[in-house]
Amino acid sequence: xxxxxxxxxxxxxxxxxxxxxxxxxxxxxxxxxxxxxxxxxxxxxxxxxxxxxxxxxxxxxxxxxxxxxxxxxxxxxxxxxxxxxxxxxxxxxxxxxxxxxxxxxxxxxxxxxxxxxxxxxxxxxxxxxxxxxxxxxxxxxxxxxxxxxxxxxxxxxxxxxxxxxxxxxxxxxxxxxxxxxxxxxxxxxxxxxxxxxxxxxxxxxxxxxxxxxxxxxxxxxxxxxxxxxxxxxxxxxxxxxxxxxxxxxxxxxxxxxxxxxxxxxxxxxxxxxxxxxxxxxxxxxxxxxxxxxxxxxxxxxxxxxxxxxxxxxxxxxxxxxxxxxxxxxxxxxxxxxxxxxxxxxxxxxxxxxxxxxxxxxxxx
Numbered sequence: 001x002x003x004x005x006x007x008x009x010x011x012x013x014x015x016x017x018x019x020x021x022x023x024x025x026x027x028x029x030x031x032x033x034x035x036x037x038x039x040x041x042x043x044x045x046x047x048x049x050x051x052x053x054x055x056x057x058x059x060x061x062x063x064x065x066x067x068x069x070x071x072x073x074x075x076x077x078x079x080x081x082x083x084x085x086x087x088x089x090x091x092x093x094x095x096x097x098x099x100x101x102x103x104x105x106x107x108x109x110x111x112x113x114x115x116x117x118x119x120x121x122x123x124x125x126x127x128x129x130x131x132x133x134x135x136x137x138x139x140x141x142x143x144x145x146x147x148x149x150x151x152x153x154x155x156x157x158x159x160x161x162x163x164x165x166x167x168x169x170x171x172x173x174x175x176x177x178x179x180x181x182x183x184x185x186x187x188x189x190x191x192x193x194x195x196x197x198x199x200x201x202x203x204x205x206x207x208x209x210x211x212x213x214x215x216x217x218x219x220x221x222x223x224x225x226x227x228x229x230x231x232x233x234x235x236x237x238x239x240x241x242x243x244x245x246x247x248x249x250x251x252x253x254x255x256x257x258x259x260x261x262x263x264x265x266x267x268x269x270x271x272x273x274x275x276x277x278x279x280x281x282x283x284x285x286x287x288x289x290x291x292x293x294x295x296x297x298x299x300x301x302x303x304x305x306x307x308x309x310x311x312x313x314x315x316x317x318x319x320x321x322x323x324x325x326x327x328x329x330x331x332x333x334x335x336x337x338x339x340x341x342x343x344x345x346x347x348x349x350x351x352x353x354x355x356x357x358x359x360x361x362x363x364x
Contacts, residue, residue, distance in 0.1 A: 002031035005100050009207070016102035020206040029108060030100030033116035037095070040118030044127045048135065052165035058157070060240040061164040065143050073144035076232050080137030083224030083232075087133050090220035091126040098214065099207050110305040113266045119305045121259065122218060125180045129221045132173045133228055136166035140232070167241040170229045172248055177225040184218040267304060 005027055015023035022030075065073070095117060101107040110119055117123045141147060142159035151159065188194050188211075195211075202210035229238075 002027040002034075002100075004096055005030060008097070009099055016099075016205045017104055020204075022100050022102075026100050026103060026108070029112060033111040034095065036114060036116030037118060037123070040115065040124070041127055041131075044124075044131050048131060048165065048169075051168065052161050055243070056161050056165035056168050057241065058160040058164045060237055061143070061160050061167070064234060064237045065145075065148075065160075065163075068145065070145040073140045074146065077137045077141035077144070080133060080140055080228060080232055083228050084130060084133035084137050086224045087126065087130045087221040090217045091123070091130050093213055093220075094122055094126060094217040098217070099202065099205075099210065102201075102205070105201075106304070115262075115266060119263065119266065121183070122180065124259075125176050126217070126221060129173055129177055129225055132166060132169050133224055135162055136170075136228060136232070139163040139166055164241055167233055167238055168243060170233050170238065171242055172251060174225045174229040175248070177221045181219050181222060184214075188215070263305065263309070 005022060010021040011027065012019035012021040012023055015021075015026055101111070111117055113119060118127075139159050139162040142151060142156070143163050148156055148159075188198075198214075199211045202208075
């Protein structure tokens, strides 16, 4: 994938800030992060499979599909594939077309962890959305009366379960696409320093489409996810399979807690390992009179994925004694506020797609 970045932006010895083109080091870091992204994609598929196994009831899907004329599900699949393709384009723009980070950028250090680009909420959200829309389209195609008889019995049953699971997840996916836009566009449009901090550096490097690429990647998934929920999903089937709003609330709360914890685990593991190496170097230097322990290249300096997280960590942080190993406990005052605001935003927007198809009289 680094070859695509090289073809788009070229390559230089000095790197982005020196010559306006990425260096081999910057391209290699981006390529390594993309390889690690496969783990994040596998986790999303695994979570979808677990959710389908535990919560999806195929019986309503069987009754619904029995009443559909031949070809109806194939038509839904064709539209669904278009929705999935648009969502995939947003994810690929974010991962492949946006310029690889410069060495001076915090993102350069943030993606050099085991999570790769999945340390960012944008990539996590877009992967969930694209996975849902893709599986939904494939399930529609496989459950049509023209195609279902051609499949082995075990595969046909699995497709019925996936069809039901896509109805279970449709509301959450639609609200996730709205939250992704809500968290990005107000900051990009209203914050006075956003343009100077995020866009101007890339203009100096010669990448004048950076802002347009980011605007596209954060909003392109909305039409497809809403079309999938409001048009492609059957209202009565959703009423039977969609979880109550309190379940969506619980999922949002868990995500709002687990994401800060996961970020802190990666950051603090990195920091503790760096301090361990520093102590070993000092001990070896005292014993031998020279620095006998070389820096560990697999554990470079790390940084928070978002710049504002540094300020949040310092807001109401615990006593300094807890930081002797570089450890910053997950829930300083700032991180509690971030989790609460993000969770509230998701639930406020999550109620909108629910009301759009359930109607105001339906109970949650």
